[in-house]
Amino acid sequence: MLTTLSPDLAELDDAIGRAQERLAAEQQPDGHYVYELEADATIPAEYVLLEHFLDRIDPELEARIGVYLRAIQGNSPQNPGGWPLFHDGAMDISASVKAYFALKAIGDDPEAPHMRRARAAILARGGAERTNVFTRIQLALYGAVPWRACPVMPVEIMLLPGWFPITMWKISYWSRTVIAPLLVLMTERPVARNPRDVRIDELFVTPPEQVRDYIRGPYKSWMGNAFKALDTVLRPLERHFPSRSRKRAIQAAIDFITPRLNGEDGLGGIYPAMANAVMMFDTLGYAPDHPDYAIAWASVHKLVTDAAARIPGGIYVQPCLSPVWDTSLAAHALAEAAGAQDAHVAAACDWLIPRQVLDVKGDWAYRKPDAPPGGWAFQYNNAYYPDVDDTAVVGMLLDRAGDPAHREAVERARLWILGMQSKSGGWGAFDSDNEFDYLNHIPFADHGALLDPPTADVAARCVSFLAQLGHPEDRPAIARGVDYLRREQKPDGSWFGRWGTNYIYGTWSALCALNAAGLPHDSPMIRRAAEWLIARQREDGGWGEDCESYAHAPPGEYHESLPSQTAWALLGLMAAGMAGHPSVARGIDWLQSAQDEDGSWREKPYNAVGFPRVFYLRYHGYPRFFPLLALARFRNLARGNSARVACGF
Template sequence: MSGQAAIHCPQNSGFFLISSLCIQEDLYYPHPLMQDMLWDFLHHVAEPILTHWPFSKLREKALKAAIGRVRYEDENTRYLCIGSIIKILCLLAHWVEDPNSDSYKLHLARLPDNYWVAEDGLKLQSFGSQMWDAAFAIQAILSCNLNEEYGSTLRKSHEFVKASQVQENPSGDFKAMYRHISKGAWTFSMQDHGWQVSDCTAEGLKVALLFSQMSQDLVGEKMETDRFYDAVNVILSLQSSNGGFPAWEPQRAYRWLEKFNPTEFFEDALIERDYVECTSSVVQALALFRKFYPKHRRTEIDSSISNAIQYIEDVQEPDGSWYGHWGICYTYGTWFAVGGLAACGRNYRNCPALRKTCEFLLSKQLPNGGWGESYLSSQNKVWTNIEGNRANLVQTAWALLSLIDAGQAEIDPIPIHHGVRVMINAQMEDGDFPQQEITGVFMRNCTLNYSSYRNIFPIWVLGEYRRQVLFAQNLSA
C-alpha cells in the first residue's frame, strides 16, 4: 500500500483497519459492501469468540484441517504449489507452525524455481512455463520443415515432453481433498508441478502425436499408446455441459462466490470457468488424436469436439473477435478460436464466423502492416491499440496465423504479405527478435511475461506463411 491511500491512514491505525485500503492505481476490483461487512464481522465478532474456550477447540480443529490441506498441496506439487502466490502463503503457514520444520526448509529450497533474471534484475514470476513454451516452440520448428537441421533440438524436446507428463493421480483420497484426476496430463511447467491443465495437456498431446509420426532415428522412441489414452481421458473428464473447457478442473462452484473475491487487482479469481483458448487447444488435440487413433472412444471424442466447436462459436464477440483470457487480448483469443475451427474443416468460404473474424482483424491492421494491442484491452474489454499505434511482433504473428488458418490468403493475400514484411524487417542481425510489450495476462488485470514468445511466434508464422501461402500460390500458378 502506498500513495494516496497511505496519506489518509491514522498513525495509530491497526493492521486490520488499513488492510482493506488499496492504492487507486491497483484498485481494479473494489470490494462489494457485503464483503467488507463479512470481514468486519469475522474480525470483531467471530475471531474473539473462537479464541476462547470452548470455541477455541473448534478453532484448533479447523487449523489442523487447514495445515493438512497445505501439506497435501506441498507433497503433491513437490513444494512448488499451484503458483508462486499460493507457495508463499504455504511457506508462511509452515513458518508459523515451526520455522525449523523440514516442510519449511523444503519450501525454501524450491524458491529458485520461481526466480526469473530479466534485463533489469531478479524477479519472482508467478509460474514456470517450461512445458507451455516448449510445446509452442516445437510446433513453430515443425512448421518450418527444418526437421533434419534441428534434429538434435527436436530429440531433446521430445524427451522433455515425455518426461513432463504426469504419471499418477494425486496421492491418497484425492477427491476428499477436492482434487481431480491428473494421470496422463501435462502441467504448465513440469511433472513436479502435478496440477493438470486442459490446454497444456492438449498442447502436450499434440506435439507427442506429431513426434510419434516422425522417424525414431531423428526424434527418439515415441511415447507409449496408453499414455496417449491417459491424456485423452483427462481431457474428456474436464469438459463442461456447455461444451467449453476450463483450465484446471471441472466447474463445480457458483458464480456468486466471486462476490467474495478479496483481491482488489484480480477479477474472476475464485472459481473455475470455461476459456476459448483451452477449448480450442482441446479441439485441435482431439482432432489430431482422432486422425491417428480413429477407433479409440470415437463416439465420445466426436461428441466432445462437436460441443466444443459450438461453444467457440457461441462465445464469439459481435465484431467477430474472441476475448483472450490468458494473453493480450483479442488477437490472442481470436488466434486460438480460429485454430480450433480450422482444425475441424472450417474456413473462410464455409464458415460465416471466420469471415467475420477476418474482417475484424483486417480492420485492426496498422498502416505499417502489423498489429499492436494494449493490455488495456484485457482490463476494459474493448480493443485498444498500443500507445503510439506501435506494432507488436507477437500479436502481429497471432493475427497473421489467424488469417492464414482462416483462408484469407485465398481471398486477398496482400494484407498477409504486408504483415509478414513487418516480421522479416524486425529480425535482428543475430537472428533474435526484439523484446517488446508484455503479451501474457491472467485474471484480466495481471500481465505475464513470456520472453520466448518473441522468437516462437515470428518463426511459427513465417513457417506457416511459407507452407500455406507461398507454396499454395506456386502450386496454383
C-alpha cells in the same frame, strides 16, 4: 498461386533459417526450453519483505532487487512515480506501495528523488489505505495497518463441507494453494520480525488506526453489499470460535499443504503460495531446518532470476517457471520450420514424455473423479495441478512428431482432456465447472480472479487437439466445444483472450480450433473473425494490442506493432484460409523487417495475463516461438499451394 502479394520466398527462407538456428541454439542440453517469465514489481518487492519478515536478509541479493525495482519505476505523464502492472502502463497503487516498502527496507532514503516521486504518486491516489486485499494483509503482517483492514477469512473454511456455498473446492487451484496457508496467517496474526523497524506511515493519507472502513465499494453487484454485511456480522463473532475447531482447521490446512509442497518446485508452483507456506511454517514454530520449512524456502529461491542482460546489476523474482509451456511452443515452431522429425523436436518430445502426470489424481479429480490422469503441468513439476492448455499443446506436438512411442502418452492426454470438459462445452485451465461466480463478490476477492471458469482460448486448444487426433467417437465433445466457441464470440467477431493479450490471442486460438474442426472457411463465424483481424492491422503491416484492452482500451489496438501479436494475427488468418490475402503478405513483410540480425525478435510490452486488470505477464520466449511459427507456416502453405492448415495449433 496461393498469394496475390507474395513476399520473396528466398528472403523468407533466410529469415526462417536465422530464427530457427537461434531457437535451436537455445535448447537446453536435455532437450527442454525455459525462458524468463516476468511480472510486475509486486513479487520481487514481496520477496524482500519476506526476508525482513523472517529476518533472513541477504543484503547483496536485495541490493540487486533494488536495482531492478528502480529501473521499472514509472516516469511519464500517466505514471510520474508509481509502478505499473505492465510495460508502459498506468500506475498501480498496490504494486507501488509494495515496491516503495521494499526499497525502504533495502535502505533507500525516503527523501531520495525516486522515493519522493513514488510517495507523491501514492498519496495522490488515496494512499496505502486504498490498496487491494492482498497488499493490506501484507501490511497487517508488519503492523502497518490493523487487522480490521482485512476481510474476515476464518481458517475454519478448511473444514466446510462440499455443499457449503464457500469452500476450498469451489475456488481455483491458484486460490486454493495461496489461501490455505494464508488462512493460518490471518488466524494466528503474526508480526514480522522487521529487524530494521521499517515503517511506511508516510504513505497514508489518514493514519492507519483512524481509517474508518478499509473494505468499501464500489461493489460489482448487490452481492458485494450482501457479503460486506456478512463480513461485518462475522467480525465480532470470529474471536469466539471454539479453540478446538480452530486447531482442527489449522491442522486441516497443514494436511492440505504438506503433500502438495512439490519439492523445490513449490506449493502450486507459484510464488504467492510458496511464500505464504514459508510464513505459515515460521509462524507455527517450525525450525528453519525442518524438511517442510526448508523445501518451501528453497522453492522460493528457485524463482530468483538474473536480469543483468537487460538491467545491469538487476535481479528479480519470477511468479513461476514455464518450462513445459516453453518447450512445447518452441518445438511446434521448430516442427513447422524444419519438419516434425527434426532432431531438436525429438529431443523436446523426449524431455516432455516423462513429465506427464500419471500417478497422481490431483485436485481436478474432486469434480472429475472418473477422468484418468494424463496431463502435463506448466512448471517442471506440479503433479497435483496439471494444466489443460499445456496438455493440449503437448499432445498436439507429440501427435505431430509421429513417433509410435508417443501414442500411449497422446491417448492418455486425450482421455484426460475429454474428462475435463465442462458442462458448458468449454474447458478451464485446471478445473472443470469452476463457475461459482458469486464468490468473486466476497470482500476477499477484490481481484476478481478467485475462479477458473472455461475460457475460449483453452477451449479452442482442446478442440484443436481432439480434432487433430480425429477419433470419430470424439466428435460429440468437439461439437460441444465448437458450440461453446460460437456462444463466446463477441459481436465484433473476436474472442476474449483469457491467458494471452488479448482479443488477438483469443481470436487466433479460436480460428485454429474451427479450422481443425473442419468448419468451412466461409462460415459466418470464421468470416467475421477474419474481418475483425484485418480491420485491426496497423499501417506498417503489423498488429499490436494494449494490455489495457482488459480494461477500457479498444480491443486489438496499440501504438506500435509487436512480434507476438503480429504472429498470432497471421496464424489466425491463415487458419481462416486467407494465406493469400494481401494483409497476410504485409504482416509477413513486417515480421521480416522487425527481425534482429541474430534471428530473434524483441518486444518490451507484456504479452500475457495472469489475472486480467490485476496481474500481467511477459513471456520472454514468445517473440522467439510465434514469429518463426507464422513465417514457416506461411512458407509451407505457399509451397504446398493449399489454404488448409494441417496442424491444430
